[in-house]
Amino acid sequence: LYTAKQAGFPMDKVSFHGNNKSVQELTMALDQKIGCIIIDNFYELDLLKQLTQERQQSINVMIRVTPGISAHTHEYISTGQEDSKFGFDLNSGQADNALEQILAAPYLKMLGAHCHIGSQIFATAGFVGAAEKMMDLLIHWQADFDFTATVLNLGGGFGIQYTDDEKPLAPEVFITSIIEEVKQLSATNNFPCPEIWIEPGRSIVGSAGISLYTVGSQKTIPNVRDYVAVDGGMGDNIRPALYEAKYETVLANKMNEPATHKVSVAGKYCESGDMLAWDQILPTTTAGDLLAVLDTGAYGYSMASNYNRNPRPAVVFCDEGESKLVVNRETTEDLIKLDLPLE
Numbered sequence: 001l002y003t004a005k006q007a008g009f010p011m012d013k014v015s016f017h018g019n020n021k022s023v024q025e026l027t028m029a030l031d032q033k034i035g036c037i038i039i040d041n042f043y044e045l046d047l048l049k050q051l052t053q054e055r056q057q058s059i060n061v062m063i064r065v066t067p068g069i070s071a072h073t074h075e076y077i078s079t080g081q082e083d084s085k086f087g088f089d090l091n092s093g094q095a096d097n098a099l100e101q102i103l104a105a106p107y108l109k110m111l112g113a114h115c116h117i118g119s120q121i122f123a124t125a126g127f128v129g130a131a132e133k134m135m136d137l138l139i140h141w142q143a144d145f146d147f148t149a150t151v152l153n154l155g156g157g158f159g160i161q162y163t164d165d166e167k168p169l170a171p172e173v174f175i176t177s178i179i180e181e182v183k184q185l186s187a188t189n190n191f192p193c194p195e196i197w198i199e200p201g202r203s204i205v206g207s208a209g210i211s212l213y214t215v216g217s218q219k220t221i222p223n224v225r226d227y228v229a230v231d232g233g234m235g236d237n238i239r240p241a242l243y244e245a246k247y248e249t250v251l252a253n254k255m256n257e258p259a260t261h262k263v264s265v266a267g268k269y270c271e272s273g274d275m276l277a278w279d280q281i282l283p284t285t286t287a288g289d290l291l292a293v294l295d296t297g298a299y300g301y302s303m304a305s306n307y308n309r310n311p312r313p314a315v316v317f318c319d320e321g322e323s324k325l326v327v328n329r330e331t332t333e334d335l336i337k338l339d340l341p342l343e
Contacts, residue, residue, distance in 0.1 A: 209297025233267015
């Protein structure tokens with residue numbers, strides 16, 4: 001929220017997610033008069049009712065529900081199943097209970113419902129199933145609670161191509177399937193077709209980012225594996241260590257040389273699981289080469305940390321042969337700037 005505000009983004013276009021929003025965060029959202037808060041649980045609902053009552057301030061809200069749809073992705077990035085830390089459950093009646101409380105709250109303006117079934121999804125079936133479940137919910141709310149939702153947010157999760165084995169669909173294919181399903185169900189049930197929101201995220205920015213590393217040490221284990229180590233790793237890209245995400249790599253300074261050498265790319269952090277990419281076919285690699293990990297625009301710097309007390313990398317924007325430094329490289333001095341003396 002703070003970054004969006006500082007960037008000059010129109011705050012009335014912001015939707016605020018999260019499964020454990022704090023009082024401070026909700027207060028910031030109200031101060032900035034953001035477009036919509038996606039309520040995730042009863043604790044948050046109680047906080048928001050209290051805050052809006054105290055301030056006598058209205059805010060648009062939606063509720064996040066878990067539709068019980070499997071997205072066929074890694075369990076850590078599947079979020080639409082019933083057993084999830086996110087959202088209100090449908091089968092137990094939690095979503096209905098939340099709706100009743102919101103409709104009774106004078107300053108909460110209910111728009112509709114949100115779901116998100118997972119990430120890196122390569123088929124439309126999950127989204128079509130989610131649309132069906134969510135439309136059933138909206139039709140039920142109209143019939144039983146006299147509430148007609150104006151917005152249906154079906155989240156995101158459209159997959160991108162990280163490796164040659166992955167064959168993602170174009171975003172237009174997902175969108176067409178979602179729209180057709182919602183419009184058909186609306187017509188069949190004589191329900192006013194809601195505004196359809198999506199959260200394309202990764203499918204927009206994922207392929208726009210590349211992480212550049214400098215090659216350092218190398219290790220050969222005869223008849224086992226060749227390792228190449230770089231000056232980064234899980235501190236700037238946690239995804240491979242967290243849920244075995246796969247990437248393609250190239251040597252940026254040897255793009256025209258034949259790729260004949262199989263290596264696995266290791267990070268510099270003190271974890272055996274700090275591996276950026278396994279079994280990459282690269283040109284002969286030497287210390288000082290520049291290794292590029294492709295498609296890191298969505299979840300690279302945004303999740304970077306000072307793991308092992310290491311500084312984070314710089315960020316550079318490039319376009320049409322021009323470049324601009326947009327985030328400074330952290331220094332060792334930056335690492336201790338928040339530390340206090342013990343005198």
